[in-house]
Amino acid sequence: MFRSNLTFLALAWALLQAHLISIKIPQAHAWPTPTKWLPHFKSHRPPREHYARRNFKTISSIYNLTVYPNQLPIFQAGGAAVPEGLFSREVVGRVDPVGNFTDFDESIEYFFALSPLPQANPVKAAITGYQITEFSSQCRDVAASVVYLYSSVVNPGCADHGKPLPPLKQVAFWRFDKHGAVLKYDAWIPNLNSWVESTTRTNAADPQSRAVTIEQICGATQMLCRGPNAQWGSVEECVTTLSLKNFGSYDEAWGDNIVCRSIHVVLTQVRPDVHCSHVGPTGGGKCVNEAYPANYFSDEKLYGQPTGETFMCD
Numbered sequence: 415m416f417r418s419n420l421t422f423l424a425l426a427w428a429l430l431q432a433h434l435i436s437i438k439i440p441q442a443h444a445w446p447t448p449t450k451w452l453p454h455f456k457s458h459r460p461p462r463e464h465y466a467r468r469n470f471k472t473i474s475s476i477y478n479l480t481v482y483p484n485q486l487p488i489f490q491a492g493g494a495a496v497p498e499g500l501f502s503r504e505v506v507g508r509v510d511p512v513g514n515f516t517d518f519d520e521s522i523e524y525f526f527a528l529s530p531l532p533q534a535n536p537v538k539a540a541i542t543g544y545q546i547t548e549f550s551s552q553c554r555d556v557a558a559s560v561v562y563l564y565s566s567v568v569n570p571g572c573a574d575h576g577k578p579l580p581p582l583k584q585v586a587f588w589r590f591d592k593h594g595a596v597l598k599y600d601a602w603i604p605n606l607n608s609w610v611e612s613t614t615r616t617n618a619a620d621p622q623s624r625a626v627t628i629e630q631i632c633g634a635t636q637m638l639c640r641g642p643n644a645q646w647g648s649v650e651e652c653v654t655t656l657s658l659k660n661f662g663s664y665d666e667a668w669g670d671n672i673v674c675r676s677i678h679v680v681l682t683q684v685r686p687d688v689h690c691s692h693v694g695p696t697g698g699g700k701c702v703n704e705a706y707p708a709n710y711f712s713d714e715k716l717y718g719q720p721t722g723e724t725f726m727c728d
């Protein structure tokens with residue numbers, strides 16, 4: 415049953431949202447991941463071939479860094495905090511339905527800086543475990559995987575601490591360089607909208623919750639994007655302009671819409687000089703209407719190879 419209660423509505427923004435402004439992020443080492451929070455599995459059946467084991471390990475290490483609080487050093491220091499050997503400096507990729515990530519910094523921000531911080535959302539949700547449930551690598555340079563990212567409430571000292579929340583699924587094809595680091599990826603999050611709605615227990619289609627989102631994006635933008643990064647004359651100007659744009663859906667977050675900005679505003683905390691324009695009036699080349707099918711089929715441009723070659727074994 416829907417309750418038009420502002421606290422509830424605000425939850426909708428929880429996961430992919432703004433707000434960290436006044437949040438004090440603990441140092442990573444101060445937060446060892448308590449094992450009792452959640453399953454923190456590896457696959458029970460490691461692959462046989464040497465290259466398959468190597469590729470599995472790379473992918474597993476990447477997803478392990480999305481688990482709270484492992485992402486904190488990257489949230490704070492960016493690419494410099496990403497361990498060697500996971501991503502090539504030349505990495506490019508695409509995540510459906512979020513966007514393309516055309517260099518190293520964009521890629522690592524997608525994987526790690528968007529992983530929810532419990533301090534920054536009302537549900538106190540975080541990814542607290544992961545399991546690679548499907549994996550195949552039949553040659554050295556290519557692998558395919560499915561991961562379940564388990565979430566739960568991280569709220570030490572409170573009754574709901576450790577309460578499981580719905581998991582998020584990601585399907586991906588990967589291409590590795592000769593050292594086993596990811597060079598290219600093509601990934602899908604098949605149920606992002608359902609995950610956001612079920613985790614926050616709100617309906618993103620509700621007009622009131624939409625209005626709250628816009629206000630939150632605008633408030634955060636005004637605080638995080640200052641000086642040369644400023645996008646709007648005032649919160650009011652931002653609200654008025656964004657209210658005229660499509661809201662979008664978390665199942666199609668790539669566009670000149672609100673949902674896209676709600677994701678990119680998180681990244682303004684990491685590199686405001688780069689990301690502020692993405693949440694501003696024009697979408698800065700990121701939150702722009704790249705029409706279907708160009709958004710998801712421009713493989714040659716994105717991967718620099720004829721379509722159909724990148725994720726095939728040679």
Ligand SMILES: *[C@@H]1O[C@H](CO)[C@@H](O)[C@H](O)[C@H]1NC(C)=O
Pocket residue numbers: 455456474475478484
């Ligand atoms: C995940 O990362 C944590 C913290 O760095 C580490 O202790 C743990 O061994 C890693 N787990 C796997 C499966 O790699």
Ligand SMILES: *[C@@H]1O[C@H](CO)[C@@H](O)[C@H](O)[C@H]1NC(C)=O
Pocket residue numbers: 513514516699700701702704712715716717
């Ligand atoms: C990435 O997406 C943007 C729109 O968000 C588009 O303009 C650009 O051409 C794409 N780049 C590649 C390499 O596909």
